[in-house]
Amino acid sequence: LYSNTLPHLRCVYSRGDATRSWCRDAAELDAAPAVIDDAFLAAVEATVTPADPLMIIYSSGSTAEPKGAVHTHGAAIRHSCHLNEWRDLEEGDRIFSPMPFFWVGGLVFTLFSAMHKGACLISEDLFEPASTLQLIEREKVTVAMGWPHYGTAMADHPSFGERDLSSIRAGNIYNLLPGNTQPQDPELRSNALGMTETCGPHSIDHMDVDLPEAMRGSFGKAPAGIEHKIVDADTGKELPPGEDGEICVRGYSVMQGQYKMEREDCFDSDGYYHTGDSGHLNAGGFLFFKARLGDLIKTGGANVTPREVEVAIDEQPEVQASYVVGLPHPDRGQEVAAAIILNGGANLDADTLRGRLKDDLSAYKVPAKVFFCAKTEIPFTDSGKVDKHALVDLLAAKT
Helix, strand or coil: CCCCCCCCCCCCEECCCCCCCCCEECHHHHCCCCCCCHHHHHHHHHCCCCCCEEEEEEECCCCCCCEEEEEEHHHHHHHHHHHHCCCCCCCCCEEECCCCCCCHHHHHHHHHHHHHHCCEEECCCCCCHHHHHHHHHHCCCCEECCCHHHHHHHHCCCCHHHCCCCCCCEECCHHHCCHHHCCCCHHHECCCEEEHHHCEEEEECCCCCECCHHHCCECCECCCCEEEEEECCCCCCECCCCCCEEEEEEECCCCCEECCCCHHHCCCCCCCEEEEEEEEECCCCCEEEEEECCCCEEECCEEECHHHHHHHHHCCCCEEEEEEEEEEECCCEEEEEEEEEECCCCCCCHHHHHHHHCCCCCHHHCCCEEEECCHHHCCECCCCCECHHHHHHHHHHHC
């Protein structure tokens, strides 16, 4: 069977008298065994090895061109199992997580982890504080996972105090935890740092333990089988503990390579992947993340390429030029901000602009902060390029 309209359709079953020569009888399905034979399952499993590619997960990367990270069966399953050793998950847990399954965080750190434990995973199509609170209450969630701004939005909702959330015992949405388990200072709880290319977190620690002040901002350590090194981004020279540089990762969970790219274009001569993140290791091997080396904006767990947003803004007839950067945000990490130069005599307000951009950009890419500037305000380097570090300082001072 082949159809130009449905190119992947191969078989159609029908019931009753409306049979066609190209249809199969649905009675064949009724005759199928209720339980698949163990020998058949074993034979199917034997055709797959841990080294076989399992998935290609795309990430925006540091440019507008998406890059596909190729991960094997062994890496994804082994890593999700190992990550569970650092998490307080139990068989029978009911885990809430809004992370989409096409991202490595939702797939490896959430779905696969739940499957390893035999836990129930509860998700949703769209986050909205009232409906999400209702879902968590109704499903008696025991572990609540998500981004900090989700917790803030739910805690600020008028119905929050009326909800019975007593079933929750763990998670990283601290606003939802019982009072006796909430951290006094969330910054003294360890975080995890990861990316698509490393199949999820490449550094992690127990998230329910308060850290000493000296460990404030720690992103944990590399799990067994994963290594970190910090290098000077310009020279590639390895740096000692305490010095900031580019974070590099090597180990079993790191991708096999990027789709349609040579391996030597993905890794250095020692097999390390250069993440584009900056930070340092302390003497104990704990990782401290500082910022992105490039212009990539990380907001609420999602990556935003500034150029993509700039192109959408520059298409507006009133706009002469735009420059997009990430400004620090207490919950989202960063928020998208745009400095815009209008054409002479043109009028445009921020709300109108955002309304137009929603037709072309995902909601998290639409600038949260919009600044209309004179060209003379925009800082440029001697080579004529926008000095985005100086621009961040300029816009931050305007907030």
